[in-house]
Amino acid sequence: MKKRALWKDIFREIGHTKARFISIFAIIMLGVSFFAGIKATGPDMLNTAGTFYKEQRLMDLKVQTNYGLTEDNIGLLRNVQGIDEIQPSYSADVFIGDNALILKVNSYNTDKPLNQYRIVEGHLPEHSGEIVLDDKLAEEYALGDKISFSGNGTDAELSNSFETLEYTVVGFVRSPQFIEQSTRGTSGIGKGTADAFAAIPESDFKLPVYTEAYLSFKDTAGVKAYSPEYEDLIEQHTHAVEQAMSGVPEARLAELRAEGEKELSGGRAKVAAAEQQLADLQRQPEEVQQEQAASMKAIAAGLASAKEELAAGEQKLAELEQLKVYVTDRSANPGYAEYKDNADRLSAIASAFPVFFFLIAALVSLTTMTRMVEEHRLQIGTLKALGYGNRDIMAKFLVYGTLASLAASIAGLAVGFTLFPGIIYDAYSAIYNLPDITKNFYLSYSIISVIVALICTTLTAWIASRVELRSNASVLMRPKAPKSGQRILLERITFIWKRLSFVQKVTARNLFRYKQRMFMTVFGVAGCTALILTGFGLKDSIGSIAGSQFGTIMKYDALVALHEDVSADVLKAYDQLITGESAVTGTLSVAQERMTAHASGVNDQEVHLFVPTSVNSLSDFVELRDRKSGEGRMLTDDGAIISEKLAKLYGLESGDKLTVVDKDNETFEIKVAAITENYVMHYVYMTPAYYASVFGEKPLFNTELLNYTAHDKTWEDKFGEKLTANEGVAAISFSSSVGSAFDETMKSMDVVTLVLIVSAAALAFVVLYNLTNINVSERIRELSTIKVLGFYDKEVTMYIYRENMLLSLLGIVAGSGLGIVLHSFVLKTAELDATMFAPIIKWPSYIYAALLTLLFSGIVMAFMHIKLKRIHMIEALKSVE
Template identity: 80%
Template structure:
């Protein structure tokens, strides 16, 4: 067969079998679209953020000191190897007038290159007295409004920090340091968290030393953010900066003491100071401690690390779901191509009789499948790379302040998609044609002999068989007569139902994390971080503050510190040690229990109770040993006595006695857990302000806000699960249409016969529908079981190291999955009804002879 004739025959075949070609095209398009789109979403998100960081020159490292940074410190930082820019600056926390808004105010210089602001409206500060505000305040302030800085009711004198306290709003901006819309970090005033940031000219600050310094490095300029290479470079640079600043605390402390002693020695009467003031200054001088240097990278910026976690979740899901899409696509394609080859038995036999070789005859089917596959792949890639990442990114845009998505073309994903698609169609076409071509020409030129009738299993159950009507008996015989099609339909429907159920189940699992973690397990209402070196007066003041609040129903002091779990072959994990001062009241604040049995886990002096995800990662069971490493790289072995239900972060709970026996020191109770019966958020704000103003309190967090923030973050996954459900539902429609169409095509003579015998159109349709309905119900039942397994597998794959999804599927999800499948089955049956009505009985009943 020459090429021209071959192509004419192929296009003629496509024209005659549009429904078949479109169905193969559609199922390949869905699989490729879903795979490429979900796979590209994560990298596109990271690329968009990385480009934004490069454009705004987000710092690589931030250096802070409890006593500030001097010009000498800045000079030391400039000598760090590979350093590019060192940008010192100031910041302070203030109230914006009387409206309670807590601003984190930063200094701004036109010539400073790092952490550039993205201007949304107005202009950047150009002269003294001008201020730009966080874009989140655009609804509360307008250009030209006045902002007055106020304190928090303590002795702090803002006049010592700022040259002026009233500023004119000249613009609204976004910062690469705060890509998350709802989080502006901690605050030293008010409720302990900042509401927004602002920037004023550096000349309006009056601080004697810098509060921070931002660093960028030459070797990170061309490295992608979030990449392993970037993280490795940051680890190296962090060590280099820490080494360069290693002698600074001692020198700074000596300098401050020298200055203080010199001032006292020159005599305070010159400054008109009272003896009481002089004594106070002397006490403050004596209380000076060694300052601490903090070197932090981008991961401490609100939302930075979490954004990557969200992208990683997408990548993890993209590694699982498309496999099932392509498996079902391969199954349906095999059935479709097999049917196509069987329909061409006469043509194949004729060509063989005329002397054509197997390869020439097979070429038609291979090209047919390849064309459908390549066309479906091309459309799937175009839609997948452009549409799905945009949909997913738009869902996350409600959480993050980032520019428009940067879409990229990924050759690797494209090649994988096309290869898999060709395997699903071209390879199945080759397999189906190869089986048929084994016969000789004389056999192929005659139709296949019908299968001989046999008694089915149900007939042997006589008491049940006798009670069936004639129509029911016919339906049962037809189902078992076409066993291959029966199993194909059940398996195809089961696969689609399983995918839909997994989508709904994933939504259930994600939605259950926040209420379980921050309501059932973590029962406390607030966590207060305490200064362990606070004076006796500050401690007494804190006690009075707590006892004076009638809403508080219970308190528990606890020691908390973070260590690193380490084992060969497992990523290092941060583990929060939790040592309650009182074991007896722990259950009022934290629930320790086995997730499956619900059995309470008791703390003993023999070991620690660790969180479930930590135990899974390291393969631990009660009686095993967990190795923890402190910040000095010293290792400690912890005996595991129990495993407790937990969904966010890793914990190790232990008694003060066991802590002392392992670490050789007494536990320092640096946090206080509070329970209260006040449900008013305004009360929480007022109480948080009181706590933050207390000298003993370092920071405060309320479970309500933590749970809500986490829940909002996880809700962004709803769109992802919606994409999964819609894609799976579309796949279900294509699969059902394809299999039903094949069913009708295979039995066209049978259906024509019963039409000739006087069956009405509705009766002919129901002749097929009864089988489809029964097979669909069987598929839904099997798919529900398969969905549970697939859901569990997806959870294990998509989970991050520090998070465990609740392994549950709520009963409405089973109903939704079943209803969706039934709806699509009904739509397909409606299409088939129209096709059955158009059957040409005489033409279909013509014999080959």
Template identity: 40%
Template structure:
């Protein structure tokens, strides 16, 4: 019997031993899995709708930028066009002076006479508005959209017609044409038919202020004395020429200035300021073996250099729309080595800024959003949701993104915790493939995220390229308007003074001298208009540069000398071309016919 009982007992002990071995094995496996979970860290989740998608966000941001241009350029272009229309219609009434007198002498009433000019100006302005509406609603939007979306896969362009905008434009056009014609006609209709049948007498000359400056007036030649007197004699036409040229030049200065501010931003940002190729954010839960593998990759053949930093994303609601701004906090381990990867300079003074012991250095656009200056205090929220108060010790040059730089000592004072690096700034050797090196770093397991500068640069280049194409179209329109303004005003100037030109030709002036007699005034007025246009363009450029960039970027506000030269050269070339055309017209003037027209 005992033997029979001992067999089951032995068997049960063996089963118990086997079960313990399984439990021990499972416990070991569970510990390994727990270690892996701990290494992965706590999961984080991001909830966003499609409007927060980077593609949508960039498109919306660019659309808002173009909207700003659309609120500035058309107003200025239309104002200059209205000025030209006003001048043209006023001149049209003056040319019809004799016919007005004839109609009144035949017994036509003032209302009947006015119908001719009202109908003509109404048809002309309506036809112009119809043609402009077709170009503005159908042609230009497609051209701008193609230029704007050239670097994207956007399609399905839709045209939206606005009756309110069309009627507003039409009413303004009627006011500048029909209204101007009726206003000029109102003065002539008060005169008697006998006076209207004679050409309008030229304006009488008078002493000008310049003649009181004897030291200057006595040194002027006869031709320039006549020119100066004519400038003051035809004040309204002189002012229109100045304002017309100034408006066109201002648009050109603004357009070329914005183009210069857009071009090269990404190259400056990622070659002169940010000199590293990528940021590798380390995994705090990595094993010693993984950290050793990362160290091996950082010392590999493809890596030119690296330096340790502390990296964290701070946030702050700022801007006109009170949107949450993402701010990159960088605390270098070694400031001397950090200068090889990041240029910390002030844009105005070009001086290198040193990281302070108890303050921070922030990027220029962030300073604008927060209205911060040197010595100001700002509050930013860290990754744990705590607000940190920082004193601004300097503002550095930066065009894309928001940055806050501080020393390890300042970090310990502000965040009240010991400093340790958690990321690496990496500079690759020439010819190294960025994507391949990023994959190698991620494969070590000691890196949880990589930020590549090339991706940011491509995004910026696409945005700048789209806006640059739009600016080229607007610059072309401004140059075309300059041609219309200068040609129209020059033609009116010659037509009004045809008897005067014929008189000086009879007196023995050569054709070149007669042309210069008129165009000395045009050149002087154009120079004044160009100089005034510089001031207008600088003001517009500053307004656009501050309003056009998105909240996380800024454009270079500096304006190059080539911008001013080119903006003046275009009106100068147009003026020279108009001089050649008008010289032929002056040379073919029939002096006898022009002087005998009074009879």
């Protein structure tokens, strides 16, 4: 009976205090949904990609060499321990269409399971002459269209690679190797980057050797992509494959030279036979020679041609380079690593931002539950006088709070796990062409959410009721004595106090009379303003990275990577190409080298050594400066200048030493001379002389930076084609393309920041409503009194609104300061090791945050006006019996 009565009383209480119950429900639901949703988005994104990779059997490793792979090489790979599948394949880059799109053509075989295509439209190639295209070309081509391949050389040369050069489009597909919408990797022809990919039957390739081999391993099949376990396994397998291929370069070079010598021996025999034939004719009598003049001329011409071919073959044989073996993992695929970075950013934000949501929710819930317990003071005293125990009396408030938090948690989890991941993932669909997101339920996040929700309500109810239950029944059965009026500080400043109107004096006294409520309102508004400001600040910080990094700091327009050990003629041709372009205004040769920074207690970081030939010319291509002061930094022979994020990670200052490890695992120490502003990746800048003093050898200048005046895409594409056609150019990167791609990735974070802002704004509304509602409930007799005294409804509303507006303004000022601190904290938490967000908040963000808070304050007072009009003066003024 007692339990039944308790539940009836609880539900009756919920019915009488719907606004209070709903406000607690709303504030907890917001906190839970935001925490669970943002926290789940990162894992959901990784799970979605991982499932897609598993379904399409994405390779674990790719093996390539600069001379292709023979059957013997494939045999060596089959002996690598743990191999599950090995898939040798062919590929080639070709031009298609009138606009000369660069197509990366891959071989397709139904018997080979790795890197399976996902069909968007049509079907996979089944017969010779059929082709499937990248689905990004679906707007330019249709099923049944004919396309023709062309190359840098003649069709005859291209025919050495393909059985046919004309194909029929039979389908559009997506590949797990290319999850980015825009990037399709590098190309050996044209501008240096591929526009799309395609697949044709393997039988349509005529290449003598395979161009690459894809590998998968047994122990990675059940391991999640992107997980540390997967990365560790891949690192072990990469080392094993490199070991297996360690003897291939020398053997393959010897094989190629033997094949070359065999071909040359035929050419030499041909030259010798022609020389012998010509010599025999020349020994004939003069009359015979005159009769055979035409034959002798033809033989001489053939001999000259044969000698030229022989000389070219000998030169080609002499220029054969050492075979290079490239073993790459999935991170070499366009977008693979960046996708994980984006998911990690979300997880990092989820680790910091929701904490403040829950903190504000807990404080407001404490105020709400404390007010509820105080309202039931008389009932508590009566029950205590009747002999009820503290546990029985407390049960009502505990159950009330628990019901609110559990209901809010269930609703919050449902909204969080379903709504937030979908909204944020849709923002990334403009960048990635993965399937729809797979939403999962996370028990760990759910348990954390419920526990925190119960702490916010049930624990606060327990604390508030325990405080009241310490008093005797006789004390509890009497209403609390009203707070005595006291002179406030402002009254002592007479020259100000005398100039205030009566209403202003009442407002000031009321604010300082209820100090707890004043501080709680100011803190609640400040917290919400800080959250909104942090959301806008994140947008400012993230949005400014691309412009700062690829415009202000990296001032060069293009970066050209050069091959090592090229002939003087090739270098001369390259120099003539650059000097022949009138748009090119400056060049700078640079040595770039990748090394690994190492220190105990810090994750190893990949750093880019950057050594310019001319220190004085560097400022035209790269800006080295202090971020805070803007003061320029100059390279000297006494040390290196390192990027700011690298210095932060390793706790370095000027004069300290940075330890780096090269590819041969040799360790070197670099003295830090200064620190420079930088936002993407880690750089170490040094002079050639200092490089030589650290590493004991002169730097190899393998890169050239270019500045030019023409910045339209068409000119860059044509210029890129000319550069790629030069044998000395390994790759070219245009700053405009890199900056645009990075900016697109960062813009996808705009939706994340929008979610933060909207969630924070919704929280601000609930907090303001809750605190204002408590304010009105506590002062119901006071408001009834002034209504009896003749105040109109609008005047009663303004009586409360003035206090709220003043407290809101104080909260906005305090929240702006708190927002700066919170913004800085979230930036440090959300940053990845290789990136640094610009620690700035633009002034419009402060205005937006303040206006949103004031807007919600106004909306809340509009609701309160309706409630204040309904106050029953006579009932409210009745004395407590």
